[in-house]
Amino acid sequence: MDTEIELKYLVLGDDIPAVITNLLNQLKLPFSCETKTLANCYFDTPNLALRKADIGLRIRQNNKGEIEQTIKTAGVTVGGLHQRPEYNIALDSADVNLALFSHEIWPTDFDVTSVQEQLTPLFDTNFTRMTWLITMPDKSQIELAFDQGEVRSSQSSELINEIELELVSGNANSIFTLAHSLISVLEMRPGTLSKAARGYGLVFGQTESHISSGSTVLAIDNDMTIAESFKAGFSECLTQLQQLVSQFVAKPNLQVLKDISDSLALARHGLWLYQDYLPCDKADPIRSQIKTILAELVWVEPARQIRELTTKKGNYRKKIEYSKNLLAELKNEKHQLIDFEQMGILLHSEAFNLLQLSMLEFIVNDLEEKQHETELLDLAPSWLSLNLGTLDKAIHHDKPLTVDEYIEKHHLIIRSLLTGSWFGGLYNVDKRMDFRGPWLDIHLGIDELETLTLLKDHLQQSSEEVPQKLICWLDDKVENLLCALEHCKAAALNLQPYWLK
Template sequence: MDTELELKYLICNDIEQNQLIENISALLAQPDVSVTPSQKYLSNVYFDTQDKRLRSLDIGLRIRKNQHGEAEQTIKTAGTVVAGLHQRPEYNLPVAGSFPELAEFPAHIWPDGEPVAQLQAALLPIFRTDFNRHCWMVQFADGSKVELALDIGLIVANDQQEAINEIELELVDGDAEHLFELSRLLISQLSLRPGQRSKAARGYQLAFNNDAEQAAIPSFDSSVICLNESMNIRESFVSGFSQALMLKQQLVAAYLHQPKLELIKQIADVLALSRHGLWLYQDYLPESQSERIRTQFSGVLQDLTWVESALQLQELTTASGNYRKKVEYSQNLLTELQGKLQGFPSEQEMKMYFTSADFNELQLQELQLIVTLDTRVASESGLLEFASNWLDDGLQQLQRAISMEQNMAEQQYLQSHMVLVRSLLTGYWFGQLFAAEERCEFRRPWLDMHSGIDELENLCLLRETLQQQSKLPKKLVNWLESQVDCLIQALEHCRQVALSIPPYWR
């Protein structure tokens, strides 16, 4: 039995195959590194039962043949995937024919009582993958070996097909740091993004025409990070940071498939959540490493600050927006708002950004922190105490930022927004550790307040743009001030309700 440790990247542009091979070969021409290239054609048939019993056990079964007709059967059992880093135990055995022989595999890989003979009888070929693999075996000065594989081909099932165009880096022997070293070299020159889904996962989706095989993108709510109170503090960081990283990559993949401003906003929200985690756990993380990543987060978030304004303008100008009919009272105002929206980065520019070297480098730094952090170190306090202390801190800062008794004015709400956001981010990290009913009751008015201030910012943008007009439409001005007054009243109600509910963590 071997345990794969590999990084997978998907190639995001249409570079010609021979040019790609030349580029990779040139990149690997490094001092103190020896490279042995090779090439082979691999044909793989994946098997399961009609009811996908193996899939339900998180077991992958295939037979692979090379260009010489030599066959090998492989079982991969449950593993982990974080940010394109795949770790799965695998069992490889020679096989004489074109059909798996389950009895040849070790008995311990099967759940107790699993009827292996019945599984054998029910096996069917489900899909196949056929691809050319261009390999570079890279040996470093310390003896470590990493296999870099460029796979180009097809996944085929039910007369449908999907392209394979990816790079895998597998640690064959030695120090895993070299995986990151080679990855950094590749992302510096190639348009790539981490690949979370294996060829097998994509094959199952194609074979069963089942969108559920592709993980649904969760919304940015209290379920983003799910921690367990049995974890120690460092384990909880690794778990939460990994979950945020995986969600961010799902959102990026969704944006590359179908660009929407809302997805960029969610990506920025997850980036902010991850950066907030580095701050919450700073006493338990390597100082220089975490500070470097926080700086990188801040740089990317700065690059994405425009999306808030873009969403506000989209809400004000789209035909389905809440305020479009009112904005149409002034054609000059509508034209100016639409002009501002055109000044933001294009969809193509954002696709390039999300596959750029800088964005990939941030994800690689996050992954390195996850992989290298020693979670075995005991903590002086338990996770629940740690979480409660931070939740208390966030609430206290929020209470200092808002009035506990007097009514608040428009500017006070706007100025308190970032304090509210930070408190909510702490809740996203730790909320799942506590009872759902009390948590939801406590957070609901604060989340409503957050949404209300977002809406207030939309109206402020509209008012600011309106005031720049040479002629102010009186009807629109009156309506706008009425909307702001009504919203302030709603925010006052949210504030009073929020302050009356006891914290769920106490």
């Protein structure tokens, strides 16, 4: 058995082999190079017995006529880094023979004979692989492979254009060193799905559901140390971020960009919450990198608000049509703001790739446990109570807030919700949801207030005479929304915090 330690990237552009070879020569890294063609057929039973057991089975043939059957069992994928046990057996023919594998690799009660009888080919992955066997300065050896071809099922196909970095021997950190160099010369993004997962997606439809970062509660538990809980939460942030990027690349839209921004904010918030327990020399640069990317996404929220105002199915469209020029002005402003092509470049850029690689290195490398007496169940309630106390002081109990006051304090509510996203999983889910509900309603209500404020600003700047019924409607809408927010505020401030016993 071998355990793959592999970093995978989806790559764009032409002349990729030439770019890689030139880079290795510039870095003066010794390497040997070869090219081969690989034909792979993946198998499973009609009821997906292998897939359900998180097992991948393939027969691979190369251009030399060599045939090999491979089993990959359950592993770990974080941020494009794949670690998965792999079992390979050479064959004389392209017929699957599961009996050749050791019985120890199979899950308990797995009926190998029954599965063998039911196996059927599902999809193929056929590609040309160019590999560079590279010796790093620390004598570690890395196999860099560039695969170009396609995944094909009976219904459809999908292009393969990806790079894989696999540790052959030595220090796993050498993979990150080489990845840093590749990022500087290639346009790419981490690949979170294996070729097998992409093939299953073609056969049975993509099952990756849309992620809403606003409802995220990170999967940390009471048995974790502070370092373990940070790494678990930060890993989930990175995984979520990369899934959202894949969704945007597949279908560009504003909501996914907003979720990408929110996911980055959640990761940055974790660095703040755990700042006393993390090495500053590693955490501070990542916070700075996140800040740089978030600055590139600052236009997304205004564009999303304008879309809400102008969409044909939106709540405001018919009212806005009272003004002849307003709708055209808003559409023009949205058009000037949105540049999905530029966002695609950002999501494949060196800066964004370096951020994700830094996050991944932070997760997979051991964090030195600083000497402290604080435990996770001390840290979590202290932060939750601190954030709530700040909100309690900022929000008037005895008088209504104005539009400007709600908008001004929005960041405090967001910060408190983000803290709940990090630590909420440590507590009873029903009590947590009851407590977060009114605060989430306030958050969404302020979002709407900001949209209405944007509309009001456009009306005030309009060169035409604004219809009175539009002004009256807008005033009534704001007043009703403020009334609803006050009810939510009263409910939120009277709830017993779920983290207090």
